[in-house]
Amino acid sequence: MPTILLPVSLPAFLVDPLRAAHIITDSASPDARGLVVPGGFTIHESLLNSLPNLEIISVFGVGYDGVPIRLCQQRGIRVTNTPDVLTEDVADIATALVLMTSRRLSEAERYARAGSWLKGAFPLAHALRGKTAGILGLGRIGKAIAHRLLAHGMKIAYHGRQPQAVEYRYCSTLIEMADVSDFLIIACPGGMGTKHLINADVLRALGSDGTLINIARGSVMDEAALIHALQAGIIRAAGLDVFENEPHVPAELCAYENLVLLPHVGSATHETRRGMAQLVVENIFAHFAGEPLLTAVC
Numbered sequence: 001m002p003t004i005l006l007p008v009s010l011p012a013f014l015v016d017p018l019r020a021a022h023i024i025t026d027s028a029s030p031d032a033r034g035l036v037v038p039g040g041f042t043i044h045e046s047l048l049n050s051l052p053n054l055e056i057i058s059v060f061g062v063g064y065d066g067v068p069i070r071l072c073q074q075r076g077i078r079v080t081n082t083p084d085v086l087t088e089d090v091a092d093i094a095t096a097l098v099l100m101t102s103r104r105l106s107e108a109e110r111y112a113r114a115g116s117w118l119k120g121a122f123p124l125a126h127a128l129r130g131k132t133a134g135i136l137g138l139g140r141i142g143k144a145i146a147h148r149l150l151a152h153g154m155k156i157a158y159h160g161r162q163p164q165a166v167e168y169r170y171c172s173t174l175i176e177m178a179d180v181s182d183f184l185i186i187a188c189p190g191g192m193g194t195k196h197l198i199n200a201d202v203l204r205a206l207g208s209d210g211t212l213i214n215i216a217r218g219s220v221m222d223e224a225a226l227i228h229a230l231q232a233g234i235i236r237a238a239g240l241d242v243f244e245n246e247p248h249v250p251a252e253l254c255a256y257e258n259l260v261l262l263p264h265v266g267s268a269t270h271e272t273r274r275g276m277a278q279l280v281v282e283n284i285f286a287h288f289a290g291e292p293l294l295t296a297v298c
């Protein structure tokens with residue numbers, strides 16, 4: 001039976017079906033022919049070097065920014081991820097963050113719980129209709145977010161490497177998009193290519209009526225610049241499901257009332273996580289049966 005390395009704990013509905021036909025280990029044994037990691041998990045070169053017999057990495061997530069793809073290609077290691085099955089749930093969380101920040105729902109909930117309503121009505125918030133959502137990365141998830149926000153009466157702009165055959169406004173630069181956006185939504189892949197794209201200049205262009213939403217990767221935003229922008233009132237609010245150094249949420253961020261913070265729950269539903277697990281399992285079984293992979297990255 002092939003040995004599969006699971007360096008971090010993963011749900012039983014993923015591990016149990018694998019265990020039926022594989023030896024499962026949590027230590028970097030040179031026998032390992034498969035490796036399963038969550039999305040965003042960083043696979044250091046030293047780990048790959050300690051696995052001379054590795055044939056396949058199956059990522060339990062759509063984002064494979066933690067996988068050294070070029071090294072895998074050189075060594076002929078196959079890589080799979082879990083696209084599509086999580087698109088709708090992640091787009092729902094982006095929409096929730098847009099609503100929560102615009103209508104100040106976390107603050108309002110804290111207000112009601114604290115009994116503050118007795119002292120007066122909660123302050124007015126901001127409507128979504130007529131506002132512009134600028135989406136950084138109009139891929140599958142970005143498009144699903146756009147679709148939802150249109151139903152809230154919003155206008156859509158987007159920025160990416162090139163314009164697409166869609167009716168939304170294309171912005172050739174991120175600054176241009178930040179400038180026209182009330183909400184800047186990060187929906188692009190993580191990794192070195194997008195590291196700190198959201199910097200002080202972009203936040204300044206988003207402006208004091210603007211809100212930053214991130215459901216992608218913490219690495220895309222410069223957290224220090226974001227903390228400063230919130231401190232100085234450079235932007236109005238932020239809704240974050242992801243952070244630079246998960247599971248650590250910087251204490252400075254927790255201080256802001258106009259921030260909605262979620263613990264990376266974009267894909268965290270029973271239905272979606274089972275769909276993701278099924279893809280991981282089917283890819284591993286396909287590989288060791290010599291069949292085509294379902295969702296190969298390389």
Ligand code: 8YV
Nearest residue numbers: 038039040060061062063267
């Ligand atoms: C998950 C993710 O939180 O798909 C991704 O890239 O970051 C999330 O869906 C993660 O992969 C769960 O393991």
